[in-house]
Amino acid sequence: MGLTHPQYLVMLALWQHAPLSVRRLSELLQLDPGTLSPLLKRLEAIGYLRRERDPADERSLAITLTTEGRSLRSKAEKIPPAVVERLGLPLADLQSLHAALTRVIAAAVT
Incomplete structure (x- = not known):
C-alpha cells in the first residue's frame, strides 16, 4: 500500500473514526502528538488526509480523509485476511x- 506500519495504523483509526482531532487520534493510537505530527504531514503530502483548524476550536487541528484516503480503505481491507x-x-x-x-x-x- 506504500504506507509504513504507523501510517497504516493512523489510516485505520481515521477510517473508523474520522474526522478526529490530533489529540483524540493521539489517544487512540497511544502516540505522542510530537510523534504523530510527522506521520500526519507525510500522509497529507501524499494526498490521503487534510489537517485543518477545527472551526469550533481554532487551537485544535481536525484530521479528515480525502477522497483518495477514503478509497484506499478497500485495498486495506484485503490485508487482515491475507495475514491470517x-x-x-x-x-x-x-x-x-x-x-x-x-x-x-x-x-x-x-
Missing part, C-alpha cells in the same frame, strides 16, 4: 492471542 492466511494458525488461536495481547496492553497503560 499467511500465519496458518486456526482463527480461534489468533483470537485468543489477540485477547491476551489486548489485556497486556491495557495493563501496561494503567
Whole structure:
C-alpha cells in the first residue's frame, strides 16, 4: 500500500473514526502528538488526509480523509485476511492471542 506500519495504523483509526482531532487520534493510537505530527504531514503530502483548524476550536487541528484516503480503505481491507492466511494458525488461536495481547496492553497503560 506504500504506507509504513504507523501510517497504516493512523489510516485505520481515521477510517473508523474520522474526522478526529490530533489529540483524540493521539489517544487512540497511544502516540505522542510530537510523534504523530510527522506521520500526519507525510500522509497529507501524499494526498490521503487534510489537517485543518477545527472551526469550533481554532487551537485544535481536525484530521479528515480525502477522497483518495477514503478509497484506499478497500485495498486495506484485503490485508487482515491475507495475514491470517499467511500465519496458518486456526482463527480461534489468533483470537485468543489477540485477547491476551489486548489485556497486556491495557495493563501496561494503567
